Amino acid sequence: MGVMDNKVCIITGGAGSIGVASAGLLLKEGARVMLVDNSRDNLNKAADDLKEYGDSVASVKADVSDTEQTIGYINQTVEKWEKIDVLFSNAGIHGANKPVTEFPEDVFDEVIKVNVRSSFLACKYGIPQMHDGGSIIITSSIVGVKGAPGVIAYTTSKHALVGLMRSVALEVTSRNIRVNLLCPGPVNNSFQADVETDAGRETGTDATAMFNSMIPLKRHARPEEIAGTVLFLASDQSSFSTGSIFMADGGLNA
Ligand code: NAD
Numbered sequence: 107m108g109v110m111d112n113k114v115c116i117i118t119g120g121a122g123s124i125g126v127a128s129a130g131l132l133l134k135e136g137a138r139v140m141l142v143d144n145s146r147d148n149l150n151k152a153a154d155d156l157k158e159y160g161d162s163v164a165s166v167k168a169d170v171s172d173t174e175q176t177i178g179y180i181n182q183t184v185e186k187w188e189k190i191d192v193l194f195s196n197a198g199i200h201g202a203n204k205p206v207t208e209f210p211e212d213v214f215d216e217v218i219k220v221n222v223r224s225s226f227l228a229c230k231y232g233i234p235q236m237h238d239g240g241s242i243i244i245t246s247s248i249v250g251v252k253g254a255p256g257v258i259a260y261t262t263s264k265h266a267l268v269g270l271m272r273s274v275a276l277e278v279t280s281r282n283i284r285v286n287l288l289c290p291g292p293v294n295n296s297f298q299a300d301v302e303t304d305a306g307r308e309t310g311t312d313a314t315a316m317f318n319s320m321i322p323l324k325r326h327a328r329p330e331e332i333a334g335t336v337l338f339l340a341s342d343q344s345s346f347s348t349g350s351i352f353m354a355d356g357g358l359n360a
Contacts, residue, residue: 108136109341114187116140116179118170118228119197121148123295124245126155127329128194128336133159135337140183141165143197170197170224173231180231192340193232195225196245200297201259203304214259221263222270229274233283242278242285243339244271248355250289256308257301264289268351275349284348286339291355292317294326322357 110132117132119125120141129139133156141163143149149165156163166182168175183190201217202210225244232242249257250264267287275285292298302313318324335354338344353359 108134109343110192110337111136113137113191113340114140114183114189115192115194115340116142116183116190116228116232117194117196118142118179118224119245120165121145121152122197123293123297123329124290124332124336125194125196126152127333128196129156129163131330131333131337132192132340133162135341137192137340138162138187139164140179140186142168142170142179144169170195170228171219173227176224176227176231180235184235189237190232190235191237191240192243193228193236193240194243194245194336194340195228196243197221197224198245198247198263200301200304201257203256203301203308204258205256206258209258214262217259217263218266221260222266225267225270229270229285233274233278236281236283238281238283240283241340241344242274242283243336244285244287246271246287246289246351248289248291248353248358250287251351251353251359256305271351272349279348284339284344286344286347286349287351288332288335288339289351289353289355289359290327290332291321291353291358292326293329293332295329298326320358321355322360325356327354327356 121143168179247264249261271287305313
């Protein structure tokens with residue numbers, strides 16, 4: 107018996123590093139998981155990585171910042187497995203690494219659209235299809251609670267999710283749906299490696315080494331460590347937590 111037995115979970119950004127690691131842990135605990143991503147190739151690869159879970163895992167290609175495609179992935183999940191227990195709004199993009207005075211406006215708009223509008227849409231269309239007592243987890247970042255130079259769009263978007271999470275959490279207490287924010291620090295994966303390559307190019311430093319020296323635990327996270335916090339927030343283990351910010355950052359915010 108697992109702590110997620112028969113729970114229906116949606117993971118956006120489900121073909122990515124944190125998405126797949128979280129799916130693996132939720133599936134191992136008995137969940138049924140719908141992976142949502144805009145990359146069909148990566149979804150196929152994720153499904154292959156998780157094939158030991160058979161029919162308990164499925165996928166749908168969707169741009170999560172688009173209204174019709176959001177309604178589409180919610181409906182496909184409900185048609186397959188009925189109501190949703192866990193909505194993990196996790197898809198995100200980094201944008202560019204430039205000072206605010208040089209930051210491209212189209213990139214700023216795209217980052218806000220993918221990182222903020224997608225979570226708004228997931229809540230707007232997902233909540234009516236959720237079981238009472240369900241859990242919503244929204245992925246922010248260490249830069250959801252701290253500023254950072256050079257990543258103005260990403261930092262703004264991840265801060266915006268704090269307000270979204272808190273307001274939605276207060277709207278759905280009568281249904282005992284819990285809404286929490288997950289704030290990872292730097293993870294050892296290609297998303298963060300790209301951020302660090304960009305930052306290193308802009309600043310002429312080794313950004314990976316710089317992060318490792320700044321993080322009190324002196325290393326990046328493994329995706330599985332972030333997934334552990336996702337499992338906690340998805341399961342009844344966190345039944346008295348809502349409207350909260352959960353750091354998984356190696357102490358960076360201490
Ligand atoms: P990742 O790039 O491996 O995963 C992100 C996934 O989101 C990708 O599979 C991508 O295809 C998908 N995606 C992007 N735009 C989309 C869209 N419009 N519609 C549907 N899918 C879309 O990176 P990750 O590290 O797994 O990131 C997951 C989340 O964690 C992101 O929100 C990211 O901002 C956040 N985060 C990551 C780190 C880190 O160090 N990697 C740190 C803090 C927060």
